[in-house]
Amino acid sequence: MRRTILLADDSPTIRRLVTQIFADVEFEVVAVNNGEAAIKTFDEVCPSVVLADIYMPGKNGYEVCLHVRQHPTLSATPVVLLVGAFDAFDDEFARKAGATANITKPFEAGALTELVMSILPDESPKPRAAEVSPEPPDDSDLLGLAAIFRDESAEAAQGKAVSISEEEIDRIADRVIEKITVQVIENIAWRIVPEITEKIVREELKRTDES
Numbered sequence: 001m002r003r004t005i006l007l008a009d010d011s012p013t014i015r016r017l018v019t020q021i022f023a024d025v026e027f028e029v030v031a032v033n034n035g036e037a038a039i040k041t042f043d044e045v046c047p048s049v050v051l052a053d054i055y056m057p058g059k060n061g062y063e064v065c066l067h068v069r070q071h072p073t074l075s076a077t078p079v080v081l082l083v084g085a086f087d088a089f090d091d092e093f094a095r096k097a098g099a100t101a102n103i104t105k106p107f108e109a110g111a112l113t114e115l116v117m118s119i120l121p122d123e124s125p126k127p128r129a130a131e132v133s134p135e136p137p138d139d140s141d142l143l144g145l146a147a148i149f150r151d152e153s154a155e156a157a158q159g160k161a162v163s164i165s166e167e168e169i170d171r172i173a174d175r176v177i178e179k180i181t182v183q184v185i186e187n188i189a190w191r192i193v194p195e196i197t198e199k200i201v202r203e204e205l206k207r208t209d210e211s
Helices: 012-021 035-045 061-069 091-097 109-119 146-157 166-179 182-210
Strands: 003-008 027-032 049-053 079-083 101-104
Touching (some): 035 061, 101 109
Parallel strands (some): 049 079, 079 101
16 A cells, blocks of 8 residues: 655755655655645645654744644654754654654665654554354254253153143243244244144044034
């Protein structure tokens, strides 16, 4: 993904040099020659990194940095202050302004590239969490009644008489109400409907014979 560098420097040589340095590394450099233009352009291009000279017409680099840090949505944008070889650099002021780093001019192309790459925020797409499909219902216990009948089944296996209390009947009714869903109905309807239909037909035939 092509990223944008906002460069604010009143030196045409520096603007041309920085543009050439990043031309081959998938960066677009938007260059302006003063701090006021930098602040205006910052809101327009939403750059990945800002390079700002500490001394230039209008707003200086420190003030540009302060603007970035006070921005409602882009305050985390890295800001590198460009310092002339004979300029007095105020390290404490730069820290209070929120500067990410600084580099002295003239700089080597490799040094500037390495610095910018080291402070770039990670904008790579985050991997999506794997979607887990719900387990299909167990056809052998669609209503979840197996746990209720577990004890009774054990007694039946031992040849003991099995009885269901009123409390257990209420539990069964509650479980049916809780578990019954459209999916459950779709899974069991094809089983019970034929049986009900057959029973109705038999009852009708029986009444016909009796009459």
